[in-house]
Structures are given as C-alpha cells and as structure tokens.
Amino acid sequence: MNTPLRRIGLAMMAMMLLLLxxxxxxxxxxxxxxxxxxxxxxxxxxxxxxxxxxIIAADGTPLASVQRVDDRLKYLRTYANGPAFAPVTGYFSTxxxxxxxxxxxxxxxxxxxxxxxxxxxxDLITGRDPKGGSLQLTIDAKLQQAAFERLQGVTGTxxxxxxxxxxxxxxxxxxxxxxxxxxxxxxxxxxxAWAGYDADKSKPMLNRAVHENYPPGxxxxxxxxxxxxxxxxxKDSEVDGRPVITLPGTNTPLxxxxxxxxxxxxxxxxxxxxxxSCNTAFAVLAAELGADKxxxxxxxxxxxEQDLSIPLSVVPSTLGPMSDKPSxxxxxxGQKDVRVxxxxxxxxxxxxxxxxVRMQPHLVGKILAPDLQVISETKPDEVDEAMxxxxxxxLRDMMIASENNTGGGGKLSGVTIASKTGTAExxxxxxxxxxxxxxxxFAPAEKPEIAIAxxxxxxxxxxxxxxxxxxxxxxxxxxxxxxxxxx
Amino acid sequence: xLAFAAVLVTGALILVxxxxxxxxxxxxxxxxxxxxxxxxxxxLAVRTWAPYADPVILPCVALLNGLGLVMIHRIDLxxxxxxxxxxxxxxxxxxxxxxxxAMALVLFCTVLKVLSDHRTLARxxxxxxxxxxxxxxxxxxxxxxxxxxxxxAKIWLSFGAFSIQPGEFAKILLMVFFAxxxxxxxxxxxxxxxxxxxxxxxxARDLGPLIAAWAVGVSIMVLQKDLGSSLxxxxxxxxxxxxxxxxxxxVVLGVLMFCVGAFxxxxxxxxxxxxxxxxxxxxxxxxxxGYQIVQSLFGxxxxxxxxxGLGGGRPDQIPEANTDFITAVIxxxxxxxxLAAVLLIYxxxxxxxxxxxxxxxxxxxxLLGGGLAFAVAFQIFIVVGGVTKLIPMxxxxxxxxxxxxxxxxxxxxxxxxxxxxxxxxRAPKTTPKPRPQQPAIADQFTVMVERPK
Numbered sequence: 001m002n003t004p005l006r007r008i009g010l011a012m013m014a015m016m017l018l019l020l021x022x023x024x025x026x027x028x029x030x031x032x033x034x035x036x037x038x039x040x041x042x043x044x045x046x047x048x049x050x051x052x053x054x055i056i057a058a059d060g061t062p063l064a065s066v067q068r069v070d071d072r073l074k075y076l077r078t079y080a081n082g083p084a085f086a087p088v089t090g091y092f093s094t095x096x097x098x099x100x101x102x103x104x105x106x107x108x109x110x111x112x113x114x115x116x117x118x119x120x121x122x123d124l125i126t127g128r129d130p131k132g133g134s135l136q137l138t139i140d141a142k143l144q145q146a147a148f149e150r151l152q153g154v155t156g157t158x159x160x161x162x163x164x165x166x167x168x169x170x171x172x173x174x175x176x177x178x179x180x181x182x183x184x185x186x187x188x189x190x191x192x193a194w195a196g197y198d199a200d201k202s203k204p205m206l207n208r209a210v211h212e213n214y215p216p217g218x219x220x221x222x223x224x225x226x227x228x229x230x231x232x233x234x235k236d237s238e239v240d241g242r243p244v245i246t247l248p249g250t251n252t253p254l255x256x257x258x259x260x261x262x263x264x265x266x267x268x269x270x271x272x273x274x275x276x277s278c279n280t281a282f283a284v285l286a287a288e289l290g291a292d293k294x295x296x297x298x299x300x301x302x303x304x305e306q307d308l309s310i311p312l313s314v315v316p317s318t319l320g321p322m323s324d325k326p327s328x329x330x331x332x333x334g335q336k337d338v339r340v341x342x343x344x345x346x347x348x349x350x351x352x353x354x355x356x357v358r359m360q361p362h363l364v365g366k367i368l369a370p371d372l373q374v375i376s377e378t379k380p381d382e383v384d385e386a387m388x389x390x391x392x393x394x395l396r397d398m399m400i401a402s403e404n405n406t407g408g409g410g411k412l413s414g415v416t417i418a419s420k421t422g423t424a425e426x427x428x429x430x431x432x433x434x435x436x437x438x439x440x441x442f443a444p445a446e447k448p449e450i451a452i453a454x455x456x457x458x459x460x461x462x463x464x465x466x467x468x469x470x471x472x473x474x475x476x477x478x479x480x481x482x483x484x485x486x487x
Numbered sequence: 488x489l490a491f492a493a494v495l496v497t498g499a500l501i502l503v504x505x506x507x508x509x510x511x512x513x514x515x516x517x518x519x520x521x522x523x524x525x526x527x528x529x530x531l532a533v534r535t536w537a538p539y540a541d542p543v544i545l546p547c548v549a550l551l552n553g554l555g556l557v558m559i560h561r562i563d564l565x566x567x568x569x570x571x572x573x574x575x576x577x578x579x580x581x582x583x584x585x586x587x588x589a590m591a592l593v594l595f596c597t598v599l600k601v602l603s604d605h606r607t608l609a610r611x612x613x614x615x616x617x618x619x620x621x622x623x624x625x626x627x628x629x630x631x632x633x634x635x636x637x638x639x640a641k642i643w644l645s646f647g648a649f650s651i652q653p654g655e656f657a658k659i660l661l662m663v664f665f666a667x668x669x670x671x672x673x674x675x676x677x678x679x680x681x682x683x684x685x686x687x688x689x690x691a692r693d694l695g696p697l698i699a700a701w702a703v704g705v706s707i708m709v710l711q712k713d714l715g716s717s718l719x720x721x722x723x724x725x726x727x728x729x730x731x732x733x734x735x736x737x738v739v740l741g742v743l744m745f746c747v748g749a750f751x752x753x754x755x756x757x758x759x760x761x762x763x764x765x766x767x768x769x770x771x772x773x774x775x776x777g778y779q780i781v782q783s784l785f786g787x788x789x790x791x792x793x794x795x796g797l798g799g800g801r802p803d804q805i806p807e808a809n810t811d812f813i814t815a816v817i818x819x820x821x822x823x824x825x826l827a828a829v830l831l832i833y834x835x836x837x838x839x840x841x842x843x844x845x846x847x848x849x850x851x852x853x854l855l856g857g858g859l860a861f862a863v864a865f866q867i868f869i870v871v872g873g874v875t876k877l878i879p880m881x882x883x884x885x886x887x888x889x890x891x892x893x894x895x896x897x898x899x900x901x902x903x904x905x906x907x908x909x910x911x912x913r914a915p916k917t918t919p920k921p922r923p924q925q926p927a928i929a930d931q932f933t934v935m936v937e938r939p940k
Contacts, residue, residue: 002845004730005857009841012864016834019868020827022877026787027823034788039773039781042789042801 045094051075051370053109053132055089055101057141058167058365064089064102069185077183083176084148087157087207088139088363090312091179095190100207101135101363102179104311108133108367115367115375131370138167138365138378146482147172150475156456157208157342158479163350163448165380166359168310169483170452171343177204210314213339214455217424218277218468219438220334222348225274225282225398227289227297229391233270235398240284241268247283247326254283254329257423257467274398275405277421279333286332291322294331300386301348302358303340310343310363317344335425346453349440352395353418353448356387400445408473412481416445419476421468434458439472443480450483452476495550518560521585522553525592532596536603537910541843544909547836548887548902552588552895554829555888558802558813559584561820565803580809580890587892591899598903605907609851612667619660620703622653654716655897658723659904662862665724666854669731673850714752714759715873715883719866721745726861730854766879779806783874786819787826794822809890811882815874829888830871837864843909856908859901 026034035043052075055064063085066075077092079085090100098106107113111132140160147158151174160170181193197205206212228237241263244255262268262278273281286294298304298319308314320337322328330336343361351358360381367375387395399418406421419441427433437459442451454476459466526549533540560581567579602608608615626644643650725741752759761776769777769784782805789795802808802816809816818826837860844856866886873880884894886901 001730001733001850001853004733005841005845005853008726008730008857008861009838012837012841012861013834015864015868016830018877019830019871019875022872022875023787023818023823023826023830026784026875027791027818027826030784031788031791034785035791037785037788040785040789041804042785045801 045073050110051131052077052092053111053134053368053370055109055135055137057137057139057144058169059141060136061141063137063139063141064092064179071185073185076185077179079179079183081145082178082180084145084172085139085141086176086179087173087209088137088144088171089179091177091182093182093190093194094185095187096182096194099205100312101137104309104313105135105364108135111370116369133370133375134368134372135364136366136368137363138162138169139171139363140169140483143170143479143483144172146170147475147479148174148176150478151456154456154460154471155202155208155458156454156460156472156475158452158454158475159209159342159346160450160452160479160483161346161350161359161361163353163442163451164359166347166350166361167365167380168343168361168363169450170479171207171209171363173206173208175200175202175204207312208455208457209342210310210312211341213315213317213341213344214436214438214457215336215424215426216334216338216340216345217422217436217438218279218334219345219348219420219422219440219453220338220340221274221277221282221332222352222395222399222420222440223298223301223303224286224289224294224332225270225395226301226352226387226391227293228270228285229394230297230387231289231293235269235271235394237270238267239270239273239278239281241266241273241278242280245280245283247329248287249324250326252326254279254333256280271398271401274420275401277402282332283329284332287325287328291328291331294322294328295319297386300358300384301351302344302383305344308344308361310361312363314341314343317341334422342453342455345438345440345455346451349420349442349453350448350451351386352392352399353442353451354392355389356385356392357382358384358386396445399441403441406469406473408467408469408471408477410474410477410481412443412477412484415443415480415484417441417443417477417480418445418448419473421473423467432464434463435466437462437466437468437471439468439476441473441476441480443484450480452479454479495553518556518581518585521589522556525585525588526553529592529595532592532599533906536596536599537906539910539914540906541839541909541913543839544836544902544906547832547839548899551829551832551836551887554817555813555885555890556581556584556588558816558820558888559809559890562802562809562813562816565801565808583892584890584895587895590892591895594896595899595903598900599907602903602907605852605855605904605911606849608663608855608904609667609670612664612671615660616664616668619657619664622657622660623703625653650892651896652891652893654713655893656900658716658720658862659859659897659900661720662723662727662858663855665727666851666858669727670851670854673731713882714762715869715881718869718881719862719883722865723858723862726865727854727858730857762879762881766876769876779812780874780876780880782806783812783815784876786815787875790819790822792823794818794820794825810884811870811880811889812874813888813890814871814885817888818875826871830867833863833867833886837861837867839909840905843905843912846912847908848912852908852911856905856912859905859908862901863898 034040052066054062056062062080064077064079067078068074069076073094079089086100088101090098090102092098092102097103102109108115109132113133116133143160147160147170151158151172155174157173158170159168161168177197181189184190241261243259243261243265244253246252247254256262256279257277262273262276262281268278268281295304302308303317303319306316317340318337319331320327322331327336331338347358347361360383362378364378366377369375396418399420400416403417403419406419419439422438424436424438425433426436437456439454440452442448454472456471456475460471462471529545529549533545563579563581629644643652725738728737728741729735753763764771765777765780769780771777773781786801786805802819805812805815814826814829817829840856840860840863844853844860847853847856863886866883869878869881870883870885872878884891886894886898
C-alpha cells in the first residue's frame with residue numbers, strides 16, 4: 001500500500017506545483033494587464049482615497065480642494081462655488097470618473113505624474129502618504145464669477161483670453177452643474193445627481209466653450225476681412241452694396257439684415273460693410289477670394305485645428321467642404337457648414353488684438369508640488385502669425401467702427417471696444433428657429449488687455465428678434481467692464 | 488512553532504487594524520487573546536492525549552486558522568463601509584468564527600480523548616457510511632424553513648442563528664466507511680473476480696456497496712448543486728480505491744467516468760454551463776456572470792508579487808470574499824509570495840499527514856490517513872484552482888481559512904484523526920511484534936516534503 005500512497009504524494013505535489021505555476025501566471029505575468037484593466041476599480045479607488053491636489057485660480061483662490069472625512073475614501077473633493085467654475089474644474093466622481101481639468105490633469109492631481117517623480121520616491125522612503133500636485137489656473141476668479149452671473153437665465157458661454165499670452169481668463173458656461181454632488185461619497189447622491197444632469201435637455205454638463213461648435217454667423221466676416229486685407233484690400237476698398245443678391249445658379253435670395261442698403265445700394269466701403277455687417281458684400285467678397293484663401297486664413301486663426309488641447313480637449317472648428325459657389329457665398333457670412341467653438345472665436349479676437357499673432361490658449365498657469373512649490377510654469381506660446389501687424393491694426397479700426405454701429409445696452413464709457421456681432425441662423429427651418437447671438441470683442445482697443453467671445457444660444461429671451469448686438473453684446477461689455485474696472 | 492504562528496497571526500492582525508482604522512481598537516486585543524488561549528488549549532490537549540503526535544501539523548493548522556480569522560476580520564472591516572442593498576448592516580463574521588473555532592477545538596479535543604485508537608473507527612465503518620449518507624440527504628429532503636436554499640445550493644441546515652452544512656461531516660464519515668470497507672474486502676478485491684479488458688474486476692457483490700455509496704453520494708451532491716463537494720468526494724474515493732487495490736486501472740477508469748459524468752452534467756445543468764463559460768472566458772460577461780472570477784483575477788493581479796499589504800487591498804470588490812474567495816483576498820493583500828506561502832503550509836500539512844499514513848502500521852490507518860491528507864490537498868487544489876482560473880470555479884471552502892462553522896468543525900475533526908494516526912505511527916512500539924520498520928521511506932519523504940520551492 002505504500003507505493004500508491006507515495007504516488008498520491010507525488011500527485012499532491014503536482015497539484016500544488018500547478019497551483020503555484022498558475023498563480024505565477026496570474027500574479028506575475030498577467031498582473032499588469034489585470035491591474036490596468038479599465039474594469040478593475042482597485043487602482044481608481046486607491047487614487048480616490050489619496051490626498052488629491054488643489055485646483056486654484058490665478059490669484060490663489062481655491063476652486064477645488066479636499067476635505068478630510070471619516071470614511072473609507074479619506075478625502076472628499078469640494079468645490080468652492082462649484083457651478084460657476086464647473087466648466088473649468090470639471091468633476092471628480094467615484095462612480096462616473098472625472099471631467100474637465102480634473103480629468104485632463106488627473107495624473108498630476110492624483111500624484112502619479114512623472115513631474116512628481118522625485119517627490120514620490122522620497123515619499124516612499126520617508127513613508128509619507130503620497131499626495132497629488134496642485135494646479136494654478138490662468139482663470140481670473142472674479143471675472144469668471146462675473147461672466148457666470150451675466151449668463152444667468154440664458155444658455156450660453158463666455159470665453160475671455162489675455163491676447164498677449166493666450167491665458168484663458170474666464171470660461172463660463174450656462175446652465176451649469178454642481179460638481180460637489182458628483183463628488184459626494186454617498187453613492188445615492190451621486191447617482192441621483194448624475195441621472196438628473198444626464199436627463200436635463202439643457203445639457204448642464206456640456207462645456208459650451210470648447211465642447212460645442214456653432215455657426216459663427218457674421219463674426220466670421222472677420223476672417224473674410226482678414227483674408228481680403230491680406231490680398232491687398234483696404235478698409236476703403238469698394239465692395240458689393242446691394243440690399244439683396246441671388247445665390248449663383250439658384251433662385252435663393254441672400255438679403256442683408258432687414259434688406260437694407262449697404263453704402264449707396266450699389267457699392268460700399270469694406271469698413272462700412274463690416275460695420276453694418278452687410279451679408280451681400282461678404283458673400284461676394286468670399287466668392288472673389290475663393291475657398292482656398294478663406295481656408296488658409298481660417299486655418300491661421302485656428303479654425304480646422306484637429307487636436308487643440310488647453311488641456312481640455314477642444315472640438316475642432318471647421319469651414320465645411322465649400323463644394324460649390326453658393327456654399328462659398330454662404331460660408332462668407334458664417335453660415336452653411338461653418339462651425340466654430342466659442343473658444344476659437346475668442347482666440348480670433350485675441351489674435352487681432354495681439355497685432356495678428358495667435359497665441360496658444362491655455363488654462364494652466366503653474367504646476368505646483370504638494371507643498372505649493374512651483375514645478376513648472378506655462379510660457380506664452382506663439383502659434384502663428386495670422387495677420388500682418390498693419391492689417392491687424394486696420395481690422396481693429398474696422399471693429400471699432402463696428403462697435404460704434406452696434407446697438408444693445410451696457411456700453412462702457414471711457415473704454416474703446418473693438419467688436420463684431422453675429423446673429424447665426426441654424427436648425428432645419430431657419431425662419432422659425434431662434435438664432436444664436438454672438439459677440440466677439442477686445443478692449444481697450446488701443447492697448448488690448450482682454451479678448452472675449454460670447455454666445456447666447458437661441459437668442460436667449462429675445463427669441464426670433466434676437467441679434468448679437470441686442471443679446472450677446474451687453475453680456476460681453478459687462479464682462480469687459482468687470483475685468484477692466486476691477487483692476 | 489505554535490508561538491511562532493501566534494506571533495505571525497497577531498502581527499498580521501495589527502497590520503490590518505493599522506491600515507484600516509488608523510488606530511488600534513480593543514477588539515484586536517480580544518481576538519488576539521482568544522486565539523492564543525484556544526491554541527494553548529489545543530496544544531495541551533494534543534500533548535495529553537496524543538503525546539507522540541506529529542508536532543508540525545497543529546502549528547500549520549493554527550497558522551492557517553489564525554490567518555483565516557485575520558482575513559475574515561479584515562473583510563468585516565471592509566464590508567462595514569459598503570452599502571448593502573436594502574440598508575442591511577453587514578454583520579461581522581470574525582467573532583462568530585472565533586466562536587466556531589472554539590467549538591471546533593472542543594470537538595477536536597473530544598475526538599482526541601474519546602478516540603484513543605483510530606482502528607476503533609474501522610468497526611463502525613457501515614454505521615459511519617449510513618450516517619454520512621443521511622447527513623448528505625438531510626438538507627435536500629427537509630423543508631426549506633430548516634434547510635434553506637442559499638446561493639442556489641440546498642446544503643445547509645439552519646437552526647436560528649446557526650447554520651451547518653452536514654455535507655462537510657458526511658465527507659469524513661464516508662471516508663471512514665470507505666477506508667473500513669476497502670480494508671475488510673481488500674483481499675477479495677484483488678483475488679476474486681473476472682478479468683475484463685485486462686482489468687481485474689472484483690465480484691459485483693464485493694463492489695456493490697462501494698459503488699452504491701459512491702454513486703449516491705456524488706449524485707446527491709450534484710443534485711444539490713454542490714459541485715465542489717462532489718468533485719472533492721469523487722476524487723477522495725478514487726484515491727482510496729487506488730491505494731487499497733494498488734491498481735492504476737481504477738484511476739484510469741475513474742478519470743474516464745469523471746469525464747463522462749462532467750460532460751453529462753455540462754449538457755444537463757445550466758449552472759454547470761455557466762461555470763464552464765466563466766472559466767473559459769470570464770471577460771465575456773465581466774459585470775454579470777463572470778463578475779466574481781474577474782474581480783478575483785483583478786485582485787490577484789493588482790496584488791502582484793508582493794501584494795497591496797494587509798488591509799491595503801479591496802476585498803469588498805469580490806463577492807463571497809470571506810468564504811470561497813478568501814485565497815483571492817490573500818493573493819491580493821499578501822501578493823504571490825503570501826499566496827505561495829499559504830499553499831506551502833497546506834502542502835506541508837498534507838505531506839505530514841501522508842507521511843504518517845506511510846509510517847503507520849495498520850492498513851486502515853494508512854488508508855484513512857492517506858485519504859484525509861489527500862482530502863486537504865485536493866480541496867485546496869479545487870478552491871485555489873477555481874479562484875485563479877486554473878479550473879472552473881466550483882464553490883468550496885478553503886480548509887481553516889474560510890468563514891464557515893461546519894467546514895471548520897469538520898476540518899478540525901479531520902486534523903484530530905490525522906494526529907491520532909500520527910500518534911500511532913510515531914509511538915514507540917508497545918507490542919513486541921518485531922516487524923521491520925521502514926526508516927528508508929521516512930527519509931524519502933523528508934526529501935519530498937522539501938521539494939516545492
């Protein structure tokens with residue numbers, strides 16, 4: 001009986017070796033795959049229970065910070081004034097992941113970023129709990145707050161940029177949401193809030209400044225003008241002034257706003273055409289320039305850039321195919337297939353303000369170690385020379401004339417604004433769909449400190465009667481006033 | 488060695504508490520002391536009633552049991568923060584487990600004291616067999632208020648707060664029966680009978696009771712959807728048969744029968760198909776049927792070589808973490824190193840048991856000891872193999888580690904029997920019957936014990 005017993009012993013050893021072999025396979029060879037599997041919540045949960053870095057505004061105002069709490073996830077993410085800053089900070093949820101800067105700079109905030117490597121090593125040796133690094137944004141807390149307040153009651157967004165550096169000073173979007181409830185450690189609270197935001201037709205969690213693009217309407221005439229200036233036109237060059245034209249090869253009329261004359265009804269100066277926002281003039285001008293020149297100029301302003309990241313990802317802006325002459329006509333007035341994000345429209349204004357030099361827009365000012373030492377600082381980055389300085393100056397003058405010709409309330413005294421409005425038709429039936437109201441501007445015109453883009457979706461409360469001047473301009477002027485007055 | 492085990496366990500407990508609560512609470516002291524007290528009692532019992540027993544077995548068991556207590560407590564802490572459906576409150580399992588340990592040790596001591604010679608058991612072979620079968624059938628036939636269906640298996644008897652799995656005891660009882668039966672008929676098996684296809688088949692009337700008990704046992708467990716136990720039981724009987732007859736043909740025949748049986752079960756039962764599907768590709772349905780095994784693999788993978796540290800893992804992610812999947816939690820928190828250590832402790836335990844079976848002088852003791860030792864190793868193979876996706880998950884507890892009173896009671900009885908046999912094997916011969924002992928065999932097995940690296 002001993003021989004079989006010994007064999008059984010061998011079998012037992014073999015079983016154990018099999019187990020050990022398989023454990024080696026699972027825990028050593030496949031370990032990394034399993035650990036990094038997106039379904040594996042362990043690593044994420046670990047990060048959630050680590051002290052996450054802060055997000056602070058340019059002046060140091062905390063926007064997102066952590067609070068020690070008494071449960072398994074040791075730290076609760078809190079957002080001071082959450083809804084106003086939510087489009088920038090984003091949210092940080094145990095169930096739904098992260099959004100906004102929380103997501104874009106997650107590695108830094110959770111402490112796994114390579115820039116924090118040296119620190120992590122010393123944490124390991126000294127046994128300190130690893131902490132995340134902090135972000136100092138370029139956001140001006142007061143301006144963001146002002147922009148958010150100005151947008152109350154409408155669906156829209158305000159983006160403000162410092163023209164010389166590309167620093168994004170404000171990026172408000174309404175309606176907004178409260179990231180605090182999404183960061184709650186109470187699963188039910190999270191679920192309920194998420195379901196509510198998700199079902200809301202007004203899409204409160206959409207950052208309209210960068211994640212939505214709109215037909216730019218007449219604000220696109222800045223691109224056409226810039227292209228015309230580059231082709232040797234001046235502000236006094238004669239352009240088409242008819243109140244209405246017919247799209248070539250069709251019976252479709254393309255009228256000016258309220259069918260008004262431009263200039264003498266036959267021709268007008270480029271400056272007057274821009275100031276009065278004559279559709280006929282720019283449709284014909286666009287066709288004269290041709291699709292390629294339009295596209296070139298648009299690209300210099302950043303329209304068509306596919307992978308812009310600030311570091312929030314920005315949906316691309318586009319001119320559309322412009323396959324035939326009528327579409328080029330319509331493209332010239334910012335309709336048809338032209339789509340521009342509010343951010344890119346603000347960049348365009350900033351580029352003109354900066355003498356034609358386009359700066360890379362960015363949200364991160366400084367990256368800070370957990371002890372708030374500066375690890376790195378974002379240097380202004382010149383992307384492109386979109387316009388000659390003298391052309392930029394000419395366009396600026398034309399925009400000043402445009403501002404003077406624009407109605408709407410909230411005009412500022414003592415500050416010269418250079419602006420362009422837009423009233424963009426959209427939807428299946430353009431006559432019955434309320435237009436989007438645009439306002440892009442910079443100020444002070446002589447020495448620009450801020451460039452902005454404002455859009456109010458569907459004309460806000462004005463409905464079909466909405467124009468950029470009536471709806472968006474007052475918001476834009478107030479934001480400019482808040483910035484220039486607050487210093 | 489016992490003291491060493493105690494120190495290890497208490498150390499592990501302190502680590503868990505420190506990692507989980509950031510402070511040491513009083514309950515740790517209570518658990519630690521309870522554990523130490525129980526160990527001392529067990530040790531004294533062994534010294535008194537089985538003075539020549541193998542000195543390695545009890546520390547192994549103590550270490551496993553202690554580690555199990557720590558892990559169960561650790562999972563309690565994790566689950567305390569998890570929201571259960573319907574606002575239920577997680578009831579801590581560790582205090583209950585300590586209680587069960589105490590009861591198991593009482594039983595352990597009783598067995599050691601009452602059963603002064605394991606050969607006595609051979610006389611009660613048929614009684615044991617009958618009792619075992621009754622215990623197996625009982626939860627299946629009793630109405631569900633006393634035998635509720637839990638997780639699809641109807642194998643529990645519940646008395647208020649307590650519930651036991653008679654099947655755990657039936658396993659040992661049936662092992663006793665088979666060992667006794669095979670020893671008494673051993674000669675008949677090898678001599679009488681016909682030769683069919685090169686295999687000496689014993690006479691039907693000799694084989695009858697054996698096949699009957701085997702078939703009834705396995706089919707009851709299958710019908711109760713207790714796949715793990717039926718596999719375990721099947722394997723044990725096969726091994727006993729093989730050791731008793733010394734015919735490898737039995738093993739071949741048994742494996743063939745298993746293949747046929749497994750195929751039939753796979754065809755017939757939906758739950759078997761699900762298990763197999765989860766084994767082949769758990770990621771096909773990672774949040775549904777495959778959730779448990781996927782989480783187990785994630786836990787093991789995240790633990791990697793050295794583990795997340797005691798208290799540093801996420802056992803709340805794995806359902807049934809404190810019973811069937813406790814080894815996954817160990818793998819996550821102590822890493823491959825820890826899991827390997829646990830496996831080696833089991834190996835040592837099983838090998839010491841087997842060595843004693845080799846050394847003991849009577850055939851019944853050899854057979855029973857071999858079977859018991861194999862039971863430990865095979866059970867671990869089934870559960871750890873299932874958890875690590877080596878074989879399909881069949882749902883079985885890890886001896887001494889997992890939460891569960893019956894498993895603990897039964898396994899302590901098993902160890903008591905092993906110790907009794909080892910006591911007989913190592914006791915100086917009182918009868919002057921001069922039989923040549925086998926020191927060579929003992930030496931050989933010292934080599935084998937050290938084989939795993």
